[in-house]
Amino acid sequence: MAALPGATSDHWAGPYLGAYFAAGAGRARQNLASTAESAQRNFNGAVLTTNFVASTTTRGNAVGDTTGSMVDLFAGYNWRAGNIVAGGQIEGTLFSDVAFKTAGEQTSNSRQVQNNVVTTGVNQVTMQASEQLRSNVGVIGRAGYLVTPKLMLYGLGGLALGHFTFPDPGNADGPNGKWVAGYTAGAGGEFKLTQRWSLRGEYRYMHFDIDRNETRTSSSTQIQGATTILRSNADTTSRKTSADIHIAKIGAVYGFCYCD
Template sequence: MKKILCAAAAVAMLAGPALGADLPRRPIHDTVVMPVAPAGVWTGFYVGAHLGAGFSSRFNNDVGFGLGSASGFLGGLQAGYDYQADRFVMGIAADLSYAGISRRHIDAIGPNDVRTSLNWNGSLRARLGYLVQDNLLLYATGGLALGNVQARELVPAVVTQSRSLVGWTAGVGGEYMFTRNVSALLEYRYTSLGRANYLNLTTAPRIGFEGHTLRTGLNYRF
């Protein structure tokens, strides 16, 4: 009897793989998994770079120069620190941009030929945002703004003068975290810089700047 049971067990063990080989196999499909940043990872330092454009800007002045509808491109670097508390993210951000926003005023009756340009600008801002999902932050920002405005006169004299101006900036934006270390942003800001005296120019104007910018960039988070 014992020999019969051992023989039956051996037959069952040999038959199992053979029967399994005859069963139809289910196809295996490859799946693509998009990386998603885990929750609670916005706290920390970051650095990055940005590109953008200025539009509907103007160089304010007190002598009647037509220096509105200025536009141009900008690009530069940014850095900051964020702290996440539940679904809120608060922090401080700074940026510095090379700018090519300019406008020229020509008046044959004056006569005047003046070209103004925003050579660089920067900011130091607070930022407060809300996580609509773990890796998507919507935020508002505002704070101190700096900029260098150059005025170049060609008529009636040939002179150039640059002044560093101080003002404020505010805007809104969004930032999407692709991975734990890489995020992308899209941001709109309005900037207003106070006027300064350009005494080297013939009319000694007081010139300032106000304008709108739209920028996009990438951040690396530590």
């Protein structure tokens, strides 16, 4: 585009579009807490008796690696004052296979009362989980300094909104998707190849806290002669995952600058 009347020719200011290819790794930590309760009560005439009560509490911790790659599209706008360039950018993921797998141990403590007989137990098993970042939308701000007329070094920070899928075995329809708000920060450099085309190299840090809470309840009634049998079950599970991702990005940018 030609320079606007009265405007100074500037190949750093104005709107731009571009694409990133990114790959990286990080760390994930997950805490699990669950409770399961079941009971059977018999109602015979005016008498209600409890025949069976059971409860189990489970706690677990797991850690693992986060790895993968992604392709992002982005658009933004720059303003320039001297050697300072600042602006805003929106970005969205076109493809992502970023995933984390955690492993650890979980311990279950159970207590059962049947016909006034109390039984307790402790069970320890391996805990494993996996989750995938399928999409990401970001809104960030950038501020940079022109080291030379063609090279800008900059820092950035902003909001990241990630869509995570979790392979819930209780969901027959497939992965359980959830959008989670996080944040991103980083730094990079941009080099002008021409007035409108430039290349970027960038480091990006992303952090997400993913909370998943599930509650399932069921009850049934059975009549046997003069006795009514009441059964109930309740299960609650909470998974809290903290994921850190360190990403290296390389991108190509086309600027709709106010150029001669």
